[in-house]
Amino acid sequence: MEYLLFLQNTEKDRLRERTKAGLKAAKARGRLGGRPKSLTPEKEKIAKDALKDPLCDIKELAKALNVSMSTIYRLNRIIKESNN
Secondary structure (H helix, E strand, O other): OHHHHHHHHHHHHHHHHHHHHHHHHHHHOOOOOOOOOOOOHHHHHHHHHHHOOOOOOHHHHHHHHOOOHHHHHHHHHHHHHHHO
16 A cells, blocks of 8 residues: 555656656747737737726727627726726
8 A cells, every 4th residue: 555655746747847847848948838818019008098088988999809708897897906
């Protein structure tokens, strides 16, 4: 039984090492992990300009830019915080 636990722990360690090595190699090639941003710089500029209008409809803006409403609300909050 101890031998099986030893093998299991050894395999876990090897898996961690391989994962770290793969991430390091990808980073060296210029690849970064994570989900791509849905709000491109162009879309962000359009949204910022639209959010200046107090009558701007968040739902319509999000639909037009093909992003979620929470993305627009987050951008709006960031804009308001930076103005204060």
